[in-house]
Amino acid sequence: MSNGILFDSVKCIGCGTCCEACKGEHSLGGDANPDDLGADTLTVVKEIDGVMIRKLCRHCLQPACVSVCPVGALLKLPNGPVIYNTARCIGCRYCFVACPYSIPRYEWRSSSPRVRKCDMCAARLSRGEPTACAEVCPRQATLSGDRDELLTAARARIKSSPDPYFPHVFGEFEAGGSSVLFIASRDISQIGMKMARSEKPWPALTDLGMKSVPPVGIFTGTALFGLWWTFKRRKQVKALECRERKPHDK
Amino acid sequence: MTNNSARTRFSAGNIITWSILAAIIVVGIYASFLRFSKGLGATTHLSDAVPWGLWIWFTLSRVALSAGGFILCALFFIFGVEKFHPVLRAAVLTAFVGYALVGVELIYDLGQPLHFWHPLIFWNWRSPMLETSWCIGTYMAVLGLEVSIPFTEGIGWKRLSDLLKKFCVAFALAGAVLSTLHQSSIGTIFLISSEKLSPVWYSSWLPVLFFFSALGGGIAFLILELFLAQKFLNWNFPPELVKSFGRLLLGALAIYLAAFAVDFIRLEKWSLLVRDMNALAWLSAELGLGVILPMVLLSIRDVRESALGLRLSAVLAVAGLFLNRLNVTVVGFLLESKARYFPTWQEVSITLMILAIGVAVFITAAKVLPIFQSRE
Numbered sequence: 001m002s003n004g005i006l007f008d009s010v011k012c013i014g015c016g017t018c019c020e021a022c023k024g025e026h027s028l029g030g031d032a033n034p035d036d037l038g039a040d041t042l043t044v045v046k047e048i049d050g051v052m053i054r055k056l057c058r059h060c061l062q063p064a065c066v067s068v069c070p071v072g073a074l075l076k077l078p079n080g081p082v083i084y085n086t087a088r089c090i091g092c093r094y095c096f097v098a099c100p101y102s103i104p105r106y107e108w109r110s111s112s113p114r115v116r117k118c119d120m121c122a123a124r125l126s127r128g129e130p131t132a133c134a135e136v137c138p139r140q141a142t143l144s145g146d147r148d149e150l151l152t153a154a155r156a157r158i159k160s161s162p163d164p165y166f167p168h169v170f171g172e173f174e175a176g177g178s179s180v181l182f183i184a185s186r187d188i189s190q191i192g193m194k195m196a197r198s199e200k201p202w203p204a205l206t207d208l209g210m211k212s213v214p215p216v217g218i219f220t221g222t223a224l225f226g227l228w229w230t231f232k233r234r235k236q237v238k239a240l241e242c243r244e245r246k247p248h249d250k
Numbered sequence: 251m252t253n254n255s256a257r258t259r260f261s262a263g264n265i266i267t268w269s270i271l272a273a274i275i276v277v278g279i280y281a282s283f284l285r286f287s288k289g290l291g292a293t294t295h296l297s298d299a300v301p302w303g304l305w306i307w308f309t310l311s312r313v314a315l316s317a318g319g320f321i322l323c324a325l326f327f328i329f330g331v332e333k334f335h336p337v338l339r340a341a342v343l344t345a346f347v348g349y350a351l352v353g354v355e356l357i358y359d360l361g362q363p364l365h366f367w368h369p370l371i372f373w374n375w376r377s378p379m380l381e382t383s384w385c386i387g388t389y390m391a392v393l394g395l396e397v398s399i400p401f402t403e404g405i406g407w408k409r410l411s412d413l414l415k416k417f418c419v420a421f422a423l424a425g426a427v428l429s430t431l432h433q434s435s436i437g438t439i440f441l442i443s444s445e446k447l448s449p450v451w452y453s454s455w456l457p458v459l460f461f462f463s464a465l466g467g468g469i470a471f472l473i474l475e476l477f478l479a480q481k482f483l484n485w486n487f488p489p490e491l492v493k494s495f496g497r498l499l500l501g502a503l504a505i506y507l508a509a510f511a512v513d514f515i516r517l518e519k520w521s522l523l524v525r526d527m528n529a530l531a532w533l534s535a536e537l538g539l540g541v542i543l544p545m546v547l548l549s550i551r552d553v554r555e556s557a558l559g560l561r562l563s564a565v566l567a568v569a570g571l572f573l574n575r576l577n578v579t580v581v582g583f584l585l586e587s588k589a590r591y592f593p594t595w596q597e598v599s600i601t602l603m604i605l606a607i608g609v610a611v612f613i614t615a616a617k618v619l620p621i622f623q624s625r626e
Contacts, residue, residue, distance in 0.1 A: 037298075068442050070380035071365075071372035090368050091361020094379050096301035098442040102587075105298050106361065108291025113361045197445055206378050209438030209457050213381055213431055221427045224328050228419060231330040 002179065003080035003125050004059070004147030005134065006154055009184035010164045012052035012141035014045050018133035025121060025132035039107040042118040043133060049191045051184055054142070056133075057082060057103045057118040058171060059179035060202065065095035065104065067203035073115075080147065080179045081120035089115060100175050100196040120179070147179055154183050176201025264482070271606045278603020281596040282358070290361060293596040299589035302579055304597045305359040308604075309352050310436055311575040313386070314460070315568065316352070317468025318475075319345025319393060320422075320429040327422035333494055337476060339400050339621045344475050346393040347611050349386065351604050358600055378438040385432035392424050404619040434461040440578055448582040450522050450529040455513045456578070462509050466502035466541075467571030473499065473564035475612065477557075482613050485622045487557060496554035496563070503545050503567060510537070529585055532577050540570010 016033070022043050023029075030040025036055070037044055043056040059082045066074045066082060073088035074095060095115060096104050107113035121131040121144075129135070134144030143150055151169060158165040170182040170189070175196035182188060189195035196202070285293045296303050322341035325331040334341075357363045369383045395414060402411035437460030440447055453459065473495050480487050514520070523530045544563040553559030584591060593601075616622065 064442055067374075067376045068379065068439075069374055070377045070383060071368045072374040073372075088365075088368060088372050089362055090365040091363075092359070092379065093301040093361065094377070094439070094442075096298065097440075097446070097583075100445060102299070102446075106291075106301070108297065109289065110291070111287065111289035113289065113291070202442060202444075203376065205441045205444050206438055207376070208454070209435065209441055210376060210378055210381065213435065216434070217427055217431055220430045221423065224324065224423055224426055228328040228423070231328070235330060 001079060002147050003120065003144065004150045004179040004181060005056070005120065005131060006143040006145075006150040006181045006183070007054045008141045008143075008154075008157060009052045009054070009182065009188065010157075011139045012045065012054070013139055014047055014052050015138065016045055017136045017138060018054070018142050019043055019045060021132040021136040022118070025124070026119075037103065037105050037117075039105050039109070039113075039116050041105075042116060048193075049186075051186055051188065051191055052141075053184075053188060053191070053193050054182075055103075055193075056180060057120070058101055058175075059118075059120055060100075060175055061178060062176045062201035062203050064098040064100060064175075064202035064205075068094045068098045068206065070094065077122060079125060081122040081125065082117075083119050083122050084115050084117065086114045098202070100202055101194050147181070150181055154181055158183060170195060173199045175199070176204075267482070268610075271610050274599070274602050274606040275610075277599045278606070281599040281603070284596055285358060285600065286363065293594060295591055295594050295597070297589070297591075299587055300580070300584070300591040302359075302583075303591055304580075304593040304601060305355060307572075307576050307579045308601050309355045309359070310579060311467075311572050312348055312355075313352055313436060314433065314464035314467040314571055314575065315471035316345045316348030317429060317433060317464040318472030319348075319396075319468075320389075320425040321465060321468055322472070323396070323418075323422035324426045327419045328426070333490065336488065336622070337472075337491065340476060340479060340616065341472050342393065342396045343400075343612060343615055343619075343621055344472055346390075346397045347608050347615070349390045349393060351608050352386070353390070355601075355604050378435050378441075382432050382435045382439065385428045385435065389425060389428040389432065392421050392428065396421050396425070400619045400621055429464075430461065433464040434458065436460050443583070446583060446586055447578065448522075448526070448529055448585045449517075450519060450526065450533055450585075451578050451582040453513050453517060455509070458509055459506070459513065462502070462506040463571060463574055466499060466506050466567055469495065469499045469502050470544075470564040470567035470571070473560060474568060477561050477564075478609070478613070479616055479622065483616050483622060489555075489557075492557055492560050493555050496548055496560050499560075499563060499567060500545060500548040500554065503541055503548070507537075507541050507545065510541075526585065529582075532573075532581050532585075536570055536573040536577055540566055540573050544570070 019041070026042060028040045028042070030038065034041040034044055035046070043054060045052060045054050047053070059080060063074070063076050063082050066076050070092065071088045071090055073085045074082060075085065076082050091113060093106065096106070103117050105116045107116065124131060130144035134142045143153065151172060154169045158167055164185045166184055166186050168187070170184070171178040171180055175198065281293070290296055294303065318341045322334050322338055326334050326338050357366050360366055369380055374380055395417070399411050399414045402414065434457035437456035437458070440456055441454065444452060476487055479485050523533065544566040547559055547563045548554045580591065
């Protein structure tokens with residue numbers, strides 16, 4: 001089963017219980033009521049233009065951060081979460097450059113900084129428990145469970161009361177789809193919620209370049225070797241011709 | 251000649267140059283101490299919104315500017331262009347010093363500098379960054395072998411240097427293949443930043459454009475190093491070579507401009523520029539000052555064949571390469587995200603220190619080792 005998270009912006013009352021639970025689960029200090037994601041804040045709920053928005057890692061089905069990390073410090077688990085391994089990380093921050101949603105945060109104040117982002121409570125999921133944020137939500141605005149089932153639930157909510165909902169499940173297809181899904185009363189990509197415009201999985205962007213590395217290498221090597229041989233041979237032939245001609249000149 | 255070099259070594263100009271280099275290096279060492287004891291956040295203006303700044307820009311630029319080594323080795327050993335023989339070793343030395351400092355500089359930028367060796371044992375071959383690191387690492391080994399030739403010759407190990415000389419063609423081949431791969435793969439790194447890097451610079455052709463711009467940048471930087479050698483090392487830039495380098499640089503810039511133009515038309519980028527005046531300004535600076543202007547200069551025969559004209563064109567082409575990499579690594583991102591970034595004094599002084607070390611090592615090595623063949 002591949003886990004996911006569904007956030008229903010219409011049901012959310014912005015109480016922030018999910019953010020507190022997240023801080024508790026991950027033993028995070030810092031600002032109790034932060035405005036944005038940070039090294040101590042893996043999720044945040046904000047009201048923008050009367051719409052509740054929750055920011056957290058989307059856990060892409062085909063994550064760019066995982067495909068670009070040179071040392072494999074980021075991993076997509078088969079059961080959904082994208083997790084981070086501090087012991088491997090070299091701190092190049094290519095994942096920051098790659099993430100289509102600009103989610104990762106860095107411990108800039110530390111002299112040995114880690115990348116910080118939601119891990120979908122991977123430890124809890126492996127014990128069969130829901131994510132901390134979903135467990136405490138008083139309004140069932142955040143749900144944890146099988147992504148396919150959440151998708152069905154999201155569509156059912158939109159269908160049963162089409163009036164408050166914008167008819168789109170955000171995260172179903174964007175950037176190849178993500179484990180985290182959103183439904184809301186408006187197009188949240190228009191009000192400060194970063195959504196990928198393309199539905200192509202992000203890793204495909206660099207895959208083409210990477211796939212052409214072996215053929216380009218082999219082609220360049222062979223072509224240059226051939227040219228070297230040709231130029232060398234031409235010089236030898238020229239030298240021979242010169243030598244042959246000399247007696248006639250005399 | 252001994253007389254001459256003794257005079258150059260103690261001239262006032264030289265003392266001033268070395269004092270400036272030493273001062274830059276001392277400040278840089280202090281900044282390095284701060285960087286490694288206090289961390290990236292305390293000493294740089296990098297942020298979650300601007301994860302890559304001055305250092306990455308400068309490092310990636312200098313990888314491109316060090317391309318002169320592989321270009322000249324390929325021209326001489328593979329294509330048999332013999333006229334470049336007098337500056338072959340200088341080209342290899344430039345590349346070796348350049349790449350060695352690229353490695354040092356990257357460690358400054360790593361959040362976990364002690365993990366710098368992890369790419370050796372943890373492999374994600376889907377990552378363009380891993381491929382680039384490996385190509386650069388392997389190429390550095392090749393450059394090390396190439397530089398060993400004048401080094402072993404200099405310390406009198408004739409048999410070893412003669413042995414190494416037998417493999418020059420193989421080194422040139424390996425260098426050309428590895429360089430083609432990593433110069434282009436640095437462009438591939440930025441292909442993941444679709445929707446984040448301004449579409450004015452984003453293109454699926456970035457790998458090709460990075461490779462072609464490195465050709466011009468590498469040649470131009472080598473030309474500048476040769477003028478530096480002329481000034482400090484009692485070596486004269488042969489007028490014949492000035493002509494050849496002028497034509498070579500003109501050709502490389504023309505190839506890049508052609509690739510850029512086809513890509514620009516293919517993606518109809520002019521429609522983006524009409525809407526974005528900032529992007530237009532940055533792109534015009536990069537292209538006009540750094541590619542078109544030196545091309546115009548170099549296409550005038552009298553300018554191309556004069557030392558001053560060549561030097562001016564090379565300065566412009568190097569600046570253009572720096573500007574292009576700045577636009578792709580920093581400006582193109584800032585224009586989209588509206589984030590702000592300006593480096594701290596620590597970032598600047600560490601960058602200057604790396605540059606100063608490069609100049610100092612190049613001058614010293616070129617003085618001590620048999621680099622400039624005309625001195626022999």
